Amino acid sequence: MRFLNLILNNLIWFLVISAFIFFSVASDRFLNPVTISNILISISALGFLVLSQSYTFITGNFDLSVESTLAFTAMVAALLIISSENGGLDIGLHYILAILIMLIIGIKIGLFNGYLITKLKVNNLIVTIAMLFLLRGLTYGISPGTTVSFFPDGFRWLGNDSIMKFSIDGFRGKLVIPVSGVIVTLAFILAYFHTKYTQFGRNMYAIGADKEIARNNGINVDRTVIIVYMIAGLCAAIAGIMIAGRLNSATPTMGHGIIFTVHAAAIIGGMSIYGGRGNVVGAFGGVLLWAILDTGLNIMRVSPFWIEVSRGLLLLLAVLIEAIRNKYQQRILTINKFSRSKVGQEDQFYWKYS
Amino acid sequence: MKEILKLVDISKRFPGNQALSSVSVTFHENEIHGIVGKNGAGKSTLMNIVMGIIGADQGEIVFKNTKIENAQPKTMIELGITFVPQKLRMLNTLSVAENLFCGNLPKNQYGIINWNQVYKKANKALSSMGLDIDSKISVQELSVEQRTMLIISKAVLYDSKIIILDEPTAVLNKRERSLIFKFINQQKQKGISFIFISHHLEEIFEICDKVTILVDGKSKGTHQVSELNIERLINLMIGKNIGSYKRQNYINNKKxxxxxxxxxxxxxxxxxxxxxxxxxxxxxxxxxxxxxxxxxxxxxxxxxxxxxxxxxxxxxxxxxxxxxxxxxxxxxxxxxxxxxxxxxxxxxxxxxxxxxxxxxxxxxxxxxxxxxxxxxxxxxxxxxxxxxxxxxxxxxxxxxxxxxxxxxxxxxxxxxxxxxxxxxxxxxxxxxxxxxxxxxxxxxxxxxxxxxxxxxxxxxxxxxxxxxxxxxxxxxxxxxxxxxxxxxxxxxxxxx
Amino acid sequence: MQHLFKYFIWYVLIATFLCFSLLIPNFSSPTNIQNILIGGSVLGIMVIGQALCLFAKNLDLSAEGNVSIVTVIAAWLMLPAAESTFAQAGGLGVELAPVIVVPIMLTLGTLFGFINGLLIAYVGMNFFIVTLAMQLVLRGFGYVISEGAVMPGTPNSFNFLGGGQLYGIPMPIITMIIVFLIFHFFVRQTTIGRQVLFVGSNIKTAQTVGIDQKRIVLFVYAVSGFLAAFAGWILLGKLETSVPNLGAELTLNVVAAAVIGGVSLKGGEGSLIGALAGVLLLAIINNALNLMSVDPYWVNAVRGFIILLALIIDAQKQRFLNRI
The missing domain is CATH 3.40.50.300 (P-loop containing nucleotide triphosphate hydrolases)
Structure with missing residues (x-):
């Protein structure tokens, strides 16, 4: 019973470990430095998007617009930095300023979303769907219709550079520690600290659990939710920098459709769309699982299309397990509630039904 | 005993229904004041007025000798009046400690939450209230009476002066009820006054010092419980606002x-x-x-x-x-x-x-x-x-x-x-x-x-x-x- | 005032139409109105399924995945085998006749919806995540079967519904109108149609009065799946080519159209005709932006903006109504 509980409560890490072991056994090309490096790279942008989603999930909200925020901010930066023969506007802005602008735009978009949702009381799901269209359209609109390519090296540092490379005896290829992988890990650690050890983070959980009670306890609900959306926008912009840096280009279709993957990774990591539950560490597990599956299945020459299918099935499995867990916990609660009751003790199988 | 809250000549009319007509009640420090009355007698209207949720048409609310103008829920909560509803609402996904300190968790000098401190403080606070609950567990694992006591404890810890309990025992059995009563009596000693709403008249005799009877929106006066017995209380509660319809023919069918x-x-x-x-x-x-x-x-x-x-x-x-x-x-x-x-x-x-x-x-x-x-x-x-x-x-x-x-x-x-x-x-x-x-x-x-x-x-x-x-x-x-x-x-x- | 709010979407629709008629020559010509309606036909059919789900306080995010997979399967079964190239693929080689393929399509679509409903109603899984996962799975399978390539050249008899004409009226319009009328009648005039609304309006009462709410949820998802497959048939007929990412963003458009048309996310409220009006609004905007030769890339932006505007107004309307 306790073992079962242990597994159910840390499901994501069991999945991560078993996926890792599975691929190590199933393919002799999995457990080597190159693969590990690839996993570290592929957790980066996805990780930031999952982080943005985790924040909104904790407060019981959605932000579907992040994938468009990512594309929009990246496109703006590309246009500002890159020369006209490569598709830019020939402004030649310094890349640090461009990155700053990206981050500010991301935050502003979040502010706008948050304002509409809290102050104007528009449904968060639909608002962010509308923003998803709006920003994607804007991205297409401002783009020259082609790919804007060739960023300066400084801009690409975050997405493409590595902190260190070293070879390990007995393996071919070098273990590359990418900047992006390190940054995303740091971001998750920071986010864990923020959500667990600061008043603001705990306010987020309280709002997700029950908005009214949070308000009655003096928490400024609207302000908190707006800030959460701003953080989500910021994370999306950082993901934009990473993807643009890695591809060395910005396209209007960047990140298109990734939001479904992001939701799936967050949910399988234990985040709940009902708010007040889950933690960002679990979400990080979700990201890792995604990256491991992606890389592992790739190495095993599974068609990328099957990878897509397997992700959906995995998500279904995760919800199924959650549904079973809820039923199981419900039963425990029923037993606890009635086992001590002196009324109607002849009725012995009371927990079998309800 | 000092007066703490005084309601003077409160009236409230809803469309088609005089919910309260000049009801006056005085609540004192250090007492448990029962309010009884049947459904529709005006108990919940009165409490909503006390909590500032609805405004009275007439009458005044006096808190510690100051008249409260235009009472709002926020002002009443700040004055130290807490309402504990029958259907308890808590942060269900979170721990006992977090429910207790929601919005204001204990932090170190850098503003960072120290969870050891949080749990320690919460446990200490709970045991000072005479509660034996581990503050680390989720509130979902608490029983109904524990939840009620937790909410009361929270109110006491946050300096509430008046705690209104709306039928706190409605779904509890005898043993659980006596736990809550013991707990309320302990808190009373600290100078807190309780307003206790119940259908269960026996409970009034078990726990209350005074009782105010509401019948059809009118007060039938406040009585010392020691001067009443249950038959007398029942007599006072009989009102006219019932259907006067009288059955015509009784059935004598044995199928x-x-x-x-x-x-x-x-x-x-x-x-x-x-x-x-x-x-x-x-x-x-x-x-x-x-x-x-x-x-x-x-x-x-x-x-x-x-x-x-x-x-x-x-x-x-x-x-x-x-x-x-x-x-x-x-x-x-x-x-x-x-x-x-x-x-x-x-x-x-x-x-x-x-x-x-x-x-x-x-x-x-x-x-x-x-x-x-x-x-x-x-x-x-x-x-x-x-x-x-x-x-x-x-x-x-x-x-x-x-x-x-x-x-x-x-x-x-x-x-x-x-x-x-x-x-x-x-x-x-x-x-x-x-x-x-x-x-x-x-x-x-x-x-x-x-x-x-x-x-x-x-x-x-x-x-x-x-x-x-x-x-x-x-x-x-x-x-x-x-x-x-x-x-x-x-x-x-x-x-x- | 209340009247104004109740038919708000229609006023907006008429105002937009008049506005564009004045601005753009030929906007109100019969040919262009035909174009508008054709543009809205696929969305118009899918919005019915989505509205039914919303009526029952559910949501079907898997609809576009459903469109994708049934079109791919249909093309795969109908087309002759051919050497796969980078961008283009052949079918399975069985070259089934459309008479057989269409029922297969519709059955499969319904089946996928049915699975959604089963998992949500009977297993007790969350509808949002189930349909989200289903969307990933179905689209993934679409890619697996087509290997990511397009399959051009569906037979003419199959394309009739999407590209043909009857008495000079394009088939998609006729189909949309017929499907709409059937379901309009269904919601208003049949027992199950009503029960769908009852379940969304107050699920506890529905249980108390003996409505089997699980069956109703199962039913709405099955219908949503069926209609998605049906819309897939039209879409494939129109394009004559199966594209695995066919129908991308359809779901979000459909949800937006339904909500703009007054179908509440809280269940039990709204009407199919309102949802259809939402679709028409989106179709008019698309068409007008086209005619004004706005860069097609901007169309999405404008559409997003208009949805946003409609939502803000809708939210303010609720607050206003609550105050009076």
Whole structure:
């Protein structure tokens, strides 16, 4: 019973470990430095998007617009930095300023979303769907219709550079520690600290659990939710920098459709769309699982299309397990509630039904 | 003892209903002040005014000798008045400690939450309140009485002066109740005053120092509990605002329609035995904690049955779901019209015909004319006003909504009707109408089981009344020897 | 005032139409109105399924995945085998006749919806996540079967519904109108149609009065799946080519159209005709932006903006109504 509980409560890490072991056994090309490096790279942008989603999930909200925020901010930066023969506007802005602008735009978009949702009381799901269209359209609109390519090296540092490379005896290829992988890990650690050890983070959980009670306890609900959306926008912009840096280009279709993957990774990591539950560490597990599956299945020459299918099935499995867990916990609660009751003790199988 | 909160000549009128007329109550420090009164006597209106949720038409609220102008919920909470509702709301996904310190968790000098400190402080605070709860566990693992005590503790820790408890014991058994009472008494010693709302008169004698009786929106004065006894209190509570409808003919039919034998369900009721005869109106009186609600829902098949035997017209009645029960001729009227009685935003006609869709349709195509005929028939029979079958149900008055639901029940041609609080939230005239409807139904040979706490009205309408107390049926009265006082005593007092 | 709010979407629709008629020559010509309607036909059929789900306080995010997979399967079964190239692939080689393929399509679509409903109603899984996962799975399978390539050249008899004409009226319009009328009648005039609304309006009452709410939820998802497959048939017929990412963003458009048209996310409220009006609004905007030769890339932006505007107004309307 306790073992079962242990597994159910840390499901994501069991999945991560078993996926890792599975691929190590199933393919002799999995457990080597190159693969590990690839996993570290592929957790980066996805990780930031999952982080943005985790924040909104904790407060019981959605932000579907992040994938468009990512594309929009990246496109703006590309246009500002890159020369006209490569598709830019020939402004030649310094890349640090461009990155700053990206981050500010991301935050502003979040502010706008948050304002509409809290102050104007528009449904968060639909608002962010509308923003998803709006920003994607804007991205297409401002783009020259082609790919804007060739960023300066400084801009690409975050997405493409590595902190260190070293070879390990007995393996071919070098273990590359990418900047992006390190940054995303740091971001998750920071986010864990923020959500667990600061008043603001705990306010987020309280709002997700029950908005009214949070308000009655003096928490400024609207302000908190707006800030959460701003953080989500910021994370999306950082993901934009990473993807643009890695591809060395910005396209209007960047990140298109990734939001479904992001939701799936967050949910399988234990985040709940009902708010007040889950933690960002679990979400990080979700990201890792995604990256491991992606890389592992790739190495095993599974068609990328099957990878897509397997992700959906995995998500279904995760919800199924959650549904079973809820039923199981419900039963425990029923037993606890009635086992001590002196009324109607002849009725012995009371927990079998309800 | 010092005065802390004074209500002077409070009046409040709602459309069509004088909810409170110049009620004056004074609450003192260090006391537990009971407020009793039947449903609709004005208790919740009074408390809403105290909490600043609604404004009074007249009168003033004086807190510690200062008059409160234009009271808002926020100001009242800041003054230190806490309301503990019957349905407790907490941050269910979070721990006890976090519920306790929500919005203001203990931090170190850098503003960072120190969870060891949090749990330590929470445990210390809880044990200083005399509670033995591990603050690390989730509040979902707490029992109802622990949750209640946790909320009270929180109020005390945050310097509440007055704590209003709205029927805190409604779903608790005796042992849990005594735990809460012990706890409240401890807190009283700290100079906190409690306002205690209850239907359970015995509890007033167990715990309160004073009691104010509300009848039909008027105060019948504040009394020292030591100077009262339960019979006297019951006498004070009798009001006029009941349906004056009096049953015309009693039934003398010995054909059994429903037989219940040894029905037992863990935690709710045990060894329930009774019969209903054809065309009989049988009342069951009981408090919220008696298990009556669960009994009615189990009979209807909305909830688990437990063990025991139920026979409908001599045949075993084993329905596990409402549609099955209705097919066999059992209809049910819920006590919470707004939660599970109305189909919101839909028309009168749709609300009446919802359970008999097969009657208004051919091959599942709805015939508007058939639907209209059924609706108009019921509108005429039940005198529903306005007689507009296309009007949305939310726009009808409470009494007419209730009549519409009666229409829904009668169109299925039941043999047995289970009614819970049939006149709740309904004005006096509509009450009389509803009792007339019930008697007419019984004349059509429909057996009727009414569960209600309105003893007066039950006396006027029922053939027999049985009393449920502490999860068992304890006493039976026939219409020749109905007595308000005896029934109420039987409902309230402990039976060993 | 209340009247204004109740038919708000229609006023907006008419105002937009008049506005564009004045601005753009030929906007109100019969040919262009035909174009508008054709543009809205696929969305118009899918919005019915989505509205039914919303009526029952559910949501079907898997609709576009459903469109994708049934079109791919249909093309795969109908087309002759051919050497796969980088961008283009052949079918399975069985070359089934459309008469057989269409029922297969519709059955599969319904089946996928049915699975959604089963998992949500009977297993007790969350509808949002189930349909989200289903969307990933179905689209993934679409890619697996087509290997990510397009399959051009569906037979003419199959394309009739999407590209053909009857008495000079394009088939998609006729189909949309017929499907709409059927379901309009269905919601208003059949017992199940009503029960769908009852379940969304107050699920506890629905249970108390003996409505089997699980069956209703199962039913709405099955219908949503069926209609998605049906829309897939039209879409494939129109394009004559199966594209695995066919129908991308359809779901979000459909949800937006339904909500703009007054179908509440809280269940039990709204009407199919309102949802259709939402679709028409989106179709008019698309068409007008086209005619004004706005860069097609901007169309999405403007559409997003208009949805946003409609939502803000809708939210303010609720607050206003609450106050009076």
């Amino acid at each position: 059994k329609v429903l037989e219940v034998k040894n029905l037992t369900r863990r935690g709710y009721f045990e060894k329930i035995n009774f019969n209903i005869h054809e065309g009989e109106i049988l009342g069951i009186c009981g408090l919220g904690s008696s298990g009556l609600n669960e009994l009615m829902q189990s009979l209807y098949g909305m909830d688990r049955r437990g063990i025991g035997e139920i026979k409908l017209e001599g045949k075993a009645f084993k329905s596990g779901k409402p549609s099955e029960s209705m097919k066999q001729g059992v209809a049910y009227l819920t006590h919470d019209r707004h939660e599970n009685g109305l189909i919101n935003f839909r028309s009168l006609a749709e609300n009446i015909t919802v359970s008999v869709m097969n009657k208004i349709s051919n091959f599942s195509l709805i015939s508007n004319s058939k639907e209209r005929d059924i609706a108009i028939d019921q509108i005429e029979k039940l005198k529903i006003h306005p007689p507009d079958f296309e009007k949305t149900i939310d726009l009808f008055s409470g009494g007419n909504q209730q009549k519409i639901i009666f229409g829904r029940l009668s169109v299925i041609n039941p043999k047995l009707m289970l009614l819970q609080e049939p006149t709740q939230g309904v004005d006096v005239n509509a009450k009389n109408d509803i009792y007339r409807i019930i008697e007419n139904l019984s004349l059509d040979q429909i057996s009727i089981l009414i569960a209600s706490s309105e003893i007066r009205e039950m006396i006027n309408i029922c053939d027999r009344i049985i009393v449920m107390n502490e999860n068992r049926l304890v006493e039976e009265f026939t219409h020749e020897n109905f007595s308000f006082e005896k029934i109420m005593l039987s409902m309230e007092q402990a039976h060993s």
